[in-house]
Amino acid sequence: MLTARRRFLDRGHFAPIADRLCDLALAQLTHSTPETENRLRTVVDAGCGEGYYLGALQSHLTTRREMEVQYLGIDTSRDACRMAARRYRDVCFAVSDLKDLIPVSDRSVDLLINIFAPRDVAEFTRVLHPSGAVVVVIPQSSHLVELRSTFPLIGIEENKADHVIRRFDPGLRLAHREPLEYALVLDHDAIVDLVGMSPSHRHLTEPLIPGSGPLRVTVAVELLTFHTGVPSFRS
Numbered sequence: 001m002l003t004a005r006r007r008f009l010d011r012g013h014f015a016p017i018a019d020r021l022c023d024l025a026l027a028q029l030t031h032s033t034p035e036t037e038n039r040l041r042t043v044v045d046a047g048c049g050e051g052y053y054l055g056a057l058q059s060h061l062t063t064r065r066e067m068e069v070q071y072l073g074i075d076t077s078r079d080a081c082r083m084a085a086r087r088y089r090d091v092c093f094a095v096s097d098l099k100d101l102i103p104v105s106d107r108s109v110d111l112l113i114n115i116f117a118p119r120d121v122a123e124f125t126r127v128l129h130p131s132g133a134v135v136v137v138i139p140q141s142s143h144l145v146e147l148r149s150t151f152p153l154i155g156i157e158e159n160k161a162d163h164v165i166r167r168f169d170p171g172l173r174l175a176h177r178e179p180l181e182y183a184l185v186l187d188h189d190a191i192v193d194l195v196g197m198s199p200s201h202r203h204l205t206e207p208l209i210p211g212s213g214p215l216r217v218t219v220a221v222e223l224l225t226f227h228t229g230v231p232s233f234r235s
């Protein structure tokens with residue numbers, strides 16, 4: 001799953017998601033701390049996988065040289081953390097279950113990102129600085145729909161983003177939501193990797209059809225930004 005995910009992401013198929021995440025992250029980090037307060041920011045990726053999004057964010061923010069940031073990715077998978085740490089040398093990775101413990105102190109995180117991974121409102125609320133933000137990437141029900149109609153992949157619940165917004169409230173309040181949708185044309189290798197990086201691949205009984213593709217698939221996600229429900233100096 002991890003090598004399939006890395007190959008797929010390295011081919012740039014989800015780069016528009018990473019790009020938009022970087023824009024939102026920069027806006028939040030710039031906003032969360034007044035320019036006069038030149039403190040070190042902390043960014044955590046909860047459910048970081050092999051590190052693609054946190055690595056992209058670290059590279060984006062480092063290039064801009066606007067602030068000093070420390071980065072932590074956490075994942076329950078030891079193999080994922082190891083793979084991430086080998087590539088992203090300036091980022092820390094820790095094996096941890098985000099529902100049990102994000103291994104940082106209370107109110108210490110300026111930006112928490114969470115992409116296609118489980119969430120935990122209690123732990124997110126505990127670690128978030130009062131002026132911090134959470135950016136969550138959630139698939140829409142039409143995400144990869146063409147792949148789902150060809151392969152028996154696990155479905156995506158309708159209005160998933162609305163459920164997350166309701167579950168987060170009142171600890172985390174929605175500040176911004178935006179859809180991101182585009183089409184990809186995937187060749188056979190990319191289809192094999194996309195199916196292979198999905199948790200459903202374990203349930204696939206039929207082997208992938210040799211020579212399948214090219215296939216046009218829809219990428220449809222929502223990026224949700226949350227702020228803490230507690231009062232802060234945020235304007």
Ligand SMILES: C[S@@+](CC[C@H](N)C(=O)[O-])C[C@H]1O[C@@H](n2cnc3c(N)ncnc32)[C@H](O)[C@@H]1O
Nearest residue numbers: 047048049075076077096097098099115116117
């Ligand atoms: C679909 S992958 C997404 C990985 C990465 N965010 C990305 O988009 O490439 C979900 C990730 O969440 C991790 N994960 C699942 N449950 C977790 C938990 N309770 N705590 C931390 N990580 C978890 C998995 O190991 C996996 O790496």
